[in-house]
């Protein structure tokens with residue numbers, strides 16, 4: 001069975017130099033993102049990680065809630081301070097998704113994918129999601145809090161009414177998966193990619209290679225409108241390029257995608 005995550009067990013296994021080295025672990029918290037934002041505003045160092053066994057007010061994208069029974073998931077938020085402009089901040093989210101996908105392959109042997117912009121999927125089902133909250137200092141990025149929720153040993157019957165098909169790693173592989181193994185692999189993968197990005201590497205090619213959305217007919221809701229077309233590509237900043245029926249290519253920096261015929265908007 002998968003053990004409880006504590007600051008001691010995590011710190012003993014961590015192989016990173018700075019990601020997760022400043023660590024807060026809670027049995028129960030309202031939201032790890034809320035706590036990480038509080039810490040980031042108070043000047044917490046880059047790499048600070050907030051992790052919880054349970055959240056009472058877990059935040060999902062687009063104002064939704066994120067549900068996970070206690071001890072079933074990885075629920076964590078990482079403070080990053082990348083030297084990027086705010087519109088480039090999706091790059092930090094992209095590399096965290098990539099590290100998660102790599103860790104899932106290493107630890108659970110599953111080839112997970114990304115559904116644009118930030119869902120971690122297995123086939124048509126959602127395994128996890130990433131919610132990044134930004135803090136600005138004038139026009140510059142002060143911090144990015146990257147919140148990650150991954151359904152690890154989650155009994156799907158324990159979730160409230162499913163609004164979209166969800167799954168967990170244990171449901172996919174048929175046995176419990178070590179959250180600690182996953183966690184240390186994810187944090188290691190983030191550190192490696194983040195340091196490469198600081199030296200000029202772009203996560204675009206790797207992200208593109210793991211995007212389930214490309215080539216698919218999509219319907220994207222933005223705050224202003226709904227755009228329908230075929231997902232053609234993504235650019236350096238993670239924007240989706242959609243070719244509409246009229247032949248225009250529209251660039252969408254954020255939105256909510258429905259692969260036509262499959263509503264896959266929320267984790268639960």
Ligand code: BTN
Pocket residue numbers: 030031032033034055057058059060061062064066074075076077118119128129130131147148149150266267
């Ligand atoms: C999504 O809607 O797909 C993104 C969900 C992100 C959920 C995680 S769980 C840990 C962190 N803390 C939060 O309150 N939300 C994120």
